[in-house]
Amino acid sequence: VSVGAATPSPVATESSQSAPPTAAPTERPDPKESWQATTFYVIADVPYNEDERQDMPGLVAEIPGSGEHVGTFAVHLGDIKHAQETCDQSAIDTFVGFVKESSLPMFIVVGDNEYNDCSNPEEALELWREGLVRFDTKHWNHDLPVKSMDNRPESFFFVNKGTLFIGLNLVGTPSFNDDEWDNRLSTQADWTIQLIDEHRTGDNEVGAIVIFAHASPNGEHDGYFDPLRGYIRDVLQNSLPILYLCGDVHSYLREPNYMDQPSWLRVRSEGGSKDPPLKVVVDPLASTGYEDMSQVFNVTRYWLESRR
Numbered sequence: 001v002s003v004g005a006a007t008p009s010p011v012a013t014e015s016s017q018s019a020p021p022t023a024a025p026t027e028r029p030d031p032k033e034s035w036q037a038t039t040f041y042v043i044a045d046v047p048y049n050e051d052e053r054q055d056m057p058g059l060v061a062e063i064p065g066s067g068e069h070v071g072t073f074a075v076h077l078g079d080i081k082h083a084q085e086t087c088d089q090s091a092i093d094t095f096v097g098f099v100k101e102s103s104l105p106m107f108i109v110v111g112d113n114e115y116n117d118c119s120n121p122e123e124a125l126e127l128w129r130e131g132l133v134r135f136d137t138k139h140w141n142h143d144l145p146v147k148s149m150d151n152r153p154e155s156f157f158f159v160n161k162g163t164l165f166i167g168l169n170l171v172g173t174p175s176f177n178d179d180e181w182d183n184r185l186s187t188q189a190d191w192t193i194q195l196i197d198e199h200r201t202g203d204n205e206v207g208a209i210v211i212f213a214h215a216s217p218n219g220e221h222d223g224y225f226d227p228l229r230g231y232i233r234d235v236l237q238n239s240l241p242i243l244y245l246c247g248d249v250h251s252y253l254r255e256p257n258y259m260d261q262p263s264w265l266r267v268r269s270e271g272g273s274k275d276p277p278l279k280v281v282v283d284p285l286a287s288t289g290y291e292d293m294s295q296v297f298n299v300t301r302y303w304l305e306s307r308r
Contacts, residue, residue: 031205035162035284039070041104042278044077044214044247045111045271047095055273056098062276062304065103069279069303072160073136073144074104077247077269078111078171078214087118092131105140108132110154111214111247112171121176129154149191152184157195162284164199164206166192170213172248173220185223192224193231200240207284208296209242216248216268229259238263241296243282247271252301256293265293276304 041063047053063074080095091114099106110128118124133153136146149155157166168188175181192211199206217225232238244258244266251270258266269278279300286295302308 031203032162032207032285035207037281037283037285038072038160038163039279039281041071041074042077042245042269042280043074043271044269045079045250046076046273047080047098048082048272052273053094053098057101059273059277060098060102062307063102063104071104071279073107073142074102074277075107075109075167075212075245077212077245077271078109079113079247079271080108080111081113083113083117085113087114087120087124087127089127089131092127096131096135099135100139102140105136105142105144107136107156107167107212109167109212109214110169110171112173115169115171116174116176125154149188152187155188155191159199159204159206162206163208163210163282164195166195166209166211168192168211168213168224170215170217170221170224170246172215173218175220181220182223185221186227189224189227192228196231196236196240200236207240208282209240210280210282210297211242211244213244213246214248216246216253225259229261229264232261232264236263241265241293243267243280243293243297245269245280254299265297267297267299270301275301276307279303 043059046059047056064070076099081091085091099108110125114128115121115125134146134148134156136142136144144158144160146156146158152169154169155167157164159165169184170188196209198204215221232242238261240263242264244264246266247269249268250272251268253266253268255266258264281298283296283298
């Protein structure tokens with residue numbers, strides 16, 4: 001009797017099994033969705049004498065923490081005393097006593113009057129660092145993600161609503177040590193370029209850059225400005241609007257097409273207590289046509305009606 005072949009067991013196939021559902025691709029958020037205008041205020045080169053010390057409480061009180069002109073932060077662009085005054089703890093303490101009353105977090109960059117104009121610049125810088133590095137955290141609570149430069153804690157950066165803010169130790173001349181001067185300028189130029197590179201594309205992309213420093217540049221500052229100008233011209237190809245904001249020489253200046261770069265604007269604050277704090281509104285979403293840089297950087301001297 002012939003025995004029939006056994007009936008084969010059914011073989012499972014992909015189509016006979018229930019496959020897990022395919023996950024929908026995750027869309028990466030567009031960093032531009034968080035971009036908004038930032039308003040901040042600037043003082044500089046103050047107080048220099050007893051009259052300006054008398055003016056300081058009123059000047060600081062003009063920085064608006066609420067109302068129509070409310071800002072996010074304020075910055076002092078260096079020179080917290082006269083160059084001929086002593087570089088000691090009392091100068092730091094006097095200055096702190098005024099600016100800690102600001103209704104907005106206050107950032108501070110180094111000026112030559114409290115650094116290289118001092119009889120002992122290295123000691124003066126250490127005194128400045130002890131009293132004023134990350135001063136914004138000592139009297140205010142805020143959520144700005146501030147980070148300092150390695151080995152140079154007085155230099156800092158943060159991003160707010162699509163704008164990269166960079167604070168630097170670039171002071172007026174003369175140099176007290178040429179090697180120190182050249183190193184400080186070149187390392188901060190490298191750091192600035194690195195920061196911009198890290199924030200010009202991708203998840204960290206920004207639409208505008210503001211650089212704070214004390215010095216109104218001259219040829220002695222080429223070690224910083226030549227590399228940055230070349231980077232803006234050759235790498236960025238003037239694709240990002242940049243504001244260099246300084247004090248130093250006590251006269252107001254607004255200079256578009258700075259160093260022959262159409263994306264670069266230099267504004268120099270007059271400083272002192274004669275004018276109200278300078279009001280700056282940065283809008284990274286504004287047009288990048290550079291015929292009128294005020295579309296991106298709106299700088300107003302006499303915004304306060306009582307001071308017009």
